[in-house]
Amino acid sequence: MKTSTKATLVTVAVALVLVAAVAVTAFINRPAAPVAPENTAGALPATRENSHVLDDAGPDAPTLVEFLDFECEACGAFYPVIEQIREIYAGDINYVIRYFPLPGHFNSMNAALAAEAAAQQGQLEAMYKRLFETQTEWGELRESRADLFRSYAEDIGLDMAAYDAAVADPATQQRVEQDLNDGRYLDVTGTPTFFLDGERLELTQLTDLTDALDRATGRAAQ
Template sequence: MRRVVPSLIIAGLLVSGGVVSCGTDSANPDTSATASASASAEVTIPADQMDKLVPADARTITDPADPQATLVLFTDYQCPYCGMMDPLIQQAKTDYGDQVRIVVRNYPLPKHQNAEPSARAVEAAAEQGKLEEMAAKVFEHQQDWKNESDVDGIFEQYAEELGLDMDRFTADYSSDAIKDRVARDLQDAQDLQVRGTPTLYLDGKAVQLETGDYSEISEPLDNALNN
């Protein structure tokens, strides 16, 4: 039996206009992008751009041997709505992880000053198998670091609390490879005209997110798996 996502999480996702998204408007850092998010819901990624949606080396939190569907999340670790989406994705992992590949892509919105370094922190942790754990930490403590001018030490503290190899984490966090991975994700998101975060694609088609209810994820997944 599937667990019900706590109502407080869902209530926290409800925003004016019914859209749960940080938009790309640099003038309004944390406003919901009503028109943009609604428009993106009709989008289907063309077949010749699928490698931009799911690169061969994309990070996954579930990767079954024979996936029946692929769910892709574009996330920004400084976006509050992405923080609220995280437990819903974890619920999807629990419910569908043996059938559905769940891919996580970075979309550090340029308007968020610490979105890029927080993405690098998660990516560096992912190199040691701790992507989800670091993501949970940066989301949990988002208010502590989002406006800080120097976040390196904060993310190093989180890595230490997770028991990571600190020399490796520090090296990866500052490495060209990790910076390039985050930059590529950002470029792919922009090329695909992803209009805000969080944005979900199921088998290449954008998922409508209006209320933040878990059913907006589970119902499309159920339909994809039953077809």
């Protein structure tokens, strides 16, 4: 697909998201100071061995990493854009998600726990999609929606005893907080924040993301 066609697909959505992302970053509380990361040598990378890979194009392919909050409106607005990008660059890029639940969002940790519990059963993408596709139904509420997220787990066919055990297990929250802590060390303060091959992307123009992906995949020369 030509670059001009790609840009047409995402331009309007990206324009809306850029405005939303600036607003979200401006009012959220900065997360607490990070704890020194474990098991890293030298500079902290944007991914770890246990990072969740939704699209795997192989070790030689460029890797796009998104730090996200399932309750973040900007992330929700960006979700269909990312789905388009994943389709356009299918087979050419790795796409990795990392949790970054923001303290100003009441259910962001509950949502991340639901996603991580689903990941333990090999169903992360199904929960990832359900959380974003229903965000307007539960986002910005000041009461726990853990029961609603549990119903999503039932809908996608998870083993509910294992799901409940995972949500209750402190190790599940620790896994979420590992991503959160790594993000803080990488100076992530808002969501969505993207890294491409370890370099943070600053989305100041509409085609910044697709242009960077074109360069990384060699499509810019085509």
